[in-house]
Structure formats: C-alpha cells, structure tokens
Amino acid sequence: MNKFYIRSFILIVVIALLSFIQLPYYVTKPGMAQELRPIIQVEDGFNEEGSFMLTTVRMGKANIFTYLWAKMDEFHMIYPVKDIRRSGESDEEYTNRQLYLMEDSKESAITVAYSEAEKPINYIYRGIYVMSIIRGMPAEEVLKIGDRIYKVDGLEFQTSDEFIEYVSEKSEGEEIELTFKRNEQEMTTPLLISPFPDNPEKVGVGIALTTDREVETTPSIMIDTEKIGGPSAGLMFSLEIYNQLVEKDITNGLDIAGTGSIKDNGEVGRIGGISQKIVAADKSGVDVFFAPNEQGIPNSNYNEALAAAKKIKSEMKIVPVDTFDDALEYLESLNDN
Template sequence: MRKKIFIRSLVFFIALILVAGSFVYLPYYVSKPGMAKELKPIIKVEDGYKEQGNFMLTTVRMGRANIYSYMYAKLSKYQEIYPLDEIRAEDESEEAYNVRQLYLMSSSKSNAIEVAFKKAGIPIKYDYNGVYVLNVLPDMPADGKLKPGDRIYQVDGKEFNSTEQFIQNISKKKEGDRVKLAFDRNNKKKDITLSLKRFEDNHTKKVGVGISLVDDKELEVSPKVSVQTDDIGGPSAGLMFSLEIYNQLTKTDYTKGYQIAGTGTISPNGTVGPIGGIEQKIIAADKSGAEIFFAPNENGSKKSNYQDAVKTAKDIGTDMKIIPVDTFADALNYLKTLKAK
C-alpha cells in the first residue's frame, strides 16, 4: 500500500515539474517558420484593379523560450535561438517591445503607400502630428514618467512636426535645464516637466530626457488605402505591401498569375532592407505554394538575406525562384520581364 502511494506521489511530482517547466521562461527567444499570407484580403485600394495571382507576406513565429521549446529548437535545423538582448533592447520591457513592433509595422505600411503612390505618379499630402516614444532609457529623466506609445506634440508650449525639430529644440538647452512636454497617452492629454541630463555614453555632451523617438505622420492619399494586419508586428512586410498597393493602383497586373512571396523592409525612397528569419520565411513560402520569392540583396553582400535564402531553398529542394532585390524598382523590373501564365 505504501509503495503504491509512493509511486503515485512520485508520478504526480514528476508531472507537476513537467507542467511547471512550460511556464519557466529562459533568457532566449525561439523563432520558427510562420506562414505566407495573401495580401489581397489584407490590402484594399479604393476602386483598385484586380489581379490573377497573389503577392504574399511571409512571417516567422517568435516567442520566449521555455525549457521544452529551447530543447526542441536545439534539435531542429530550421528553428533559431536568439539571446534576449538580440531581440529586445537592454532594459526594454515586453510591453515596450510589443509597442515598438506594432509601430514598426505601422511605419512599414506608411512607407509602402508612399513608395507605391510616388511610383504611380499620384500626389500625397503629409500630416505631421508630433513624435512617438519608442523606448525609454533607464536612469534618465523620462524613466518612469513617459512610456512607449506616448505621442509628444509640444515642447515648452510650442508644437513641432518631426523628430528632427524635437531634437533641435532640446539641443538649444544644457544639462540641468527644464523642459515641459505635452503628450497624449491612450487619448488623454498630459504634460510633464523634466530636467535634462547628459547621455552617459555620448562624447559630444548632448543632453536629453532619455527617449528614442519616431515621427508620427499620416498620409492623405486618393484613392484611399486600408491595410489590415491585426496584431502582426515588425517592418519586414514593407516590400510586399508596396508591390500589392502599386499593383492595385495600376491597370497592369504584375502578378501575371503567379504566387509571389517575399520579404524586406521598405524605406520612403524605395530601398529594400534586410530582415531576420529569412530561412524560416523561405520554408513558409514554399509550404504555401509560392513560385517566386523576393529576398533583400544587401548590395551583393556575401552574407546577405539573398545568399541565405538561396542556400535554404537548395537545402529543402524547392523549385521556388529566389530573386535578389535592393530596391522596389528591382522587384518591379523583374516582374515586368515575366511572361504571363
């Protein structure tokens, strides 16, 4: 009887440890292949033109590692383990990280619209609303006072339009001077006065309140564009957004009936930037039936996303064509040479 009780207790204890292991997070992130998602249902250009094929964004699944996901990733060829400080900035909270990722996605949408409309020769109107706080540095005046996602729209009672103007206002002051900031948090207007402090690792003696910023600007375009990405974060879909928007703006269908995936950030001038997880995105695109994949070329670097993509494609034996691109124009020029299905 005692032996049975001991065995049951031991089994229960082991089971408890196994369950608890799922909730013990390690200082790592694990990424794995995500999905390739058609952009037609996500992006709508008012009265836009139809297309026979599809442009697709690609994603990776990223999450904090527990004991089991860490061990599985160690044994998996196409799962990657990243130390915490490679994903999140030093002392960056989970909340701040999520805010940053969602803003980067928002910025990616804005840049893609700008690139597509410029290429189509359609005018754009810009509305500047201040700057967003992306991150707050520890042990600086804003620490505990401002939060990621706050929108600052006034400095010392004066409105400004951009990060550059904000910095210009602050640079006129010296350490110990006070600055009054008006900001919006969750649609509630607030203001705060902070003393300026010199950045510890800055040899130029610049002062500030200890925040990293990005412009809060809105584009007014006609026809209207809506991009519904829900909770997808990050900037890596920028290139594919711009191609989908441009395709709906123009009579020519640049998909030409193909399933076209890809990745890469997009800047307002059309430059395509590198991203993380290219190997996992190749796998996601192949599983979704993509025939063509655009990969950032990084100006021909031997360690570019494109080179990693080619290696992975060969490794998994896909027939998908991997196309190197440095700019939006590179991708568009390639599509122009395609024969329609």
C-alpha cells in the same frame, strides 16, 4: 497497476509544470506565407491573377521543451532576451514597439506605391511618438511610452528624423525643453543631454521615437494587419498596393513572397529571420521570393536566403532587391519574356 497510474500522473504533472517555466530566451521558428489581397483593400482596386504574400516568423518565450527542440532544428533559432528586447523594455513595451513599426511600415509602403502609381497622397502629422525609454537616461524620470512630442525648444518637428538630427547637434550637459501630450494633456519638461550608458560617445535624452502621422489617399485604402508586428512586410505591402492601383497585373499569375522593410524613398532594408521565412514560403508553394540585397554585402539577407533555399532544396526563384523599383523591374521583365 495503481503504481503505474500514479507514476504516469506524476510524470504528466512534472511535464506540465516544466512547460510553464520560462527560460531567459526567445525561440523563433518558421511562420507562414499569407496572401495580402484579403488584408489590403484599395477602393475600386484592380484584381490580380497571382498573389503577393508576406512571410512571418513565429516567436515565443522559451521553455525547456522548445529550447531543446530548437537545439535540434537548424531553422529554430534561440535568442537571449537582451537580443530581442531593448534595455529595460518589458514584453508589453516590446509588443507595442513592434506594432508601431508595422504602422510605419504600412505608411511608407503606401507612400511608395501611390507615388509610383502617380496617385494623390497627403500627410497629417500628429507629433513624435515615444516607443521606448532607456533606463538610466534623463527621459526615464519624466516621459512615458505613448507620449507624443511635438515641440523641442519651441520648435515644431514633423518627423522623428528631424528631432534626432536636432538633438544630435547638442553637447553633453546642454538642456532642451520638450513639449508633449499625454492623454490629451499638454506638458512641458526640461531634459539634460547625457551620454548613453552602453555608448558613452553618443549623447541624447534616452528615447526611441517614431513619427506619428496619418496618410490620406485617393483612392482610399484599408490595411488590416491585426496583431502582426514589425517592419519586415513593407516591400510586399508596397507591391500589393501598387498592383491594385494600376490596371496591368504585375504578378504574371505567380505566387510571389518576400520580405524587407521599406523607406518612403523606396529603399529596401534588412530584416531578421529570413532563413525561416524561406522555409515558410517554400511550404506555401511560392514561385518567387524577394530578399534584401543590402548593396551586395557578403552576409546580406539575399545570400542568407540563397543558402537556406539550397538547404531545403527549394525551387523558388530568389531575387535580390535594394529598392522597390528593383522588384518592379524584375516583375515587368517577366512580362516581356
């Protein structure tokens, strides 16, 4: 009997130790479908009979057990670290990048919804936020994640796109001067334009950027996303915000989920993990699921979503969308039937 307990104890210790050993992989699996009304509050916003929902994917570093489980479950995915994190990017830097992508997503969703509802919106630009830095590039020596660039060669830029367009016109060996703030301290530094290590035909200084702006609206809006990261909830944010801004309830009493990034012009973009999000939405009893159509390319998110829904025998209606207006037109067509 004593030997049995000793062996059992040793086995438990071994299992515990193995669970703490991380492999050079990430494992993702279906998350949940979460109603957006408790997360998004438009001042004096209109109520809805149905609901708009975001869908999530759960992700974590793999250990031997989660890795083996993922090998047996087609909706658990395994990714090498290099496929998730950028070159030289730490876990903390990756998390921060995802949180800032979420901030961008919220701002674009607000822009789309308020513009469609013809409500006032204003922007306060605070510079260009450095999200990550590529190793081996000039920026590595002088910039840090969190720096806010607001001048290049004495020129003020309001968006990261303007910065990228300006730098892309430079040639290898040219020098630019960046003016930026770090912890409220203004700093200036010269940087050489250099080829990227993994793509010598492309040149730059080696930073990933996002526009740092504040959106002011009337009526006011609060969005509490806590620790949710990434840009994939943009489309669903915009639909929920719009539905609170207008008197007509576009949910038609349905539970509506979906995914897709969104740009200020309403364009819906591709995201990762859509098959897992289909599983999450189906488990939550969703009626309609919006999926990025990507202009109908064969391997679009929409086609992936259709295949996943078929595998799990879901009765959800999978709807392809390229823009916010596509989603809105579909919902308005339901009201006409």
